Amino acid sequence: MPMFPLGAVLLPGEPLSLQIFEPRYVALIQDCLDGHREPDFGVVLIERGHEVGGGEVRTEVGTVARIVDVVELPGSRFRVRCAGTDRLHVDRWLPDDPYPRAEVRIRPDDAGADDTALLAGLRERAARLHELTTRLARRNGIRRPPPSASLAELSADPTTRSYELTARLPIGLTDRQAALAAPDPHTRLATLTDAVDDAIAMMEFRLL
Template structure:
């Protein structure tokens, strides 16, 4: 599988826009679009290092990015629109020749159980975090606080819903990766609750 390490986490169902200019990733996209394979590649988070130039340390859990639209630009460049699809797990990193490649396997969520209790906990903490963010904004002289994360219109499927929540909540890349790597929807919601509890504690401290 062609692989595209990024400095941000892509979640299943999320859109992804990319400007491709580095030669090795130009080669990757050209191979993805040659008609011999599905127009998709794996996306994983760079744990340490940089997107350009290689030498990075990569996570082993990521997402397939399906190419939905491509524009070829002058100077061997591409503009892509992609959609996060199945979650994947890297079983073996191969040589980066001519671009990052890995052996991967699809990693579906584990057994789904009722998550109503955790879902209520997520919503409660999201409301609390928005309240604290608005208070801190006013304290800092910001007249128009940032809007709250919309948690309406979520999927009825527990797996898809847990990824939608991870995408919409104001959490950092490390927490997004932890949510992506959670084995099932309940564990994912538990991870999101922990992330928001940490954020709430930080906001309360800043408001002292």
């Protein structure tokens, strides 16, 4: 599969917009649109390094991105809109010729345990984190505090719901990647709980 290492974590169900200008990724998009394959490529997080130039260290768990809209721009550039679909696991990286490629397999979630209690706990923690963030913003003279993460209208499907929570909670790249790599929805929510607890502890420390 063609691969696009990014300094971001794409989750299943999330949109992704890209400005394509580097020659190797221009070639990737052109090949994805040649009509001989699905317009898909894999997105993985760059653990170390940079998006431009190559030589980066990449994660093994990522997400399939399906191209839904392309605008060709002057100067061999593209503006591309994608949607995250399935989670993938990289079994083997192939030579970057002419762009990153890998042998991958789709990695669905395991069933996992009931996550009802974890979901309720996450709602409480998200409210607590927003309260602390609002207090810190007011202390620093910020009149309009950041909005609260909306955890309403979540999917009834445990896997979809767990990705919606990952997308909405104010957590960092490392925590998003850990959630993406979790084997099942219950473990994913437990990972999110730890991440929000760390964020609460940091806010409480800053408010001392």
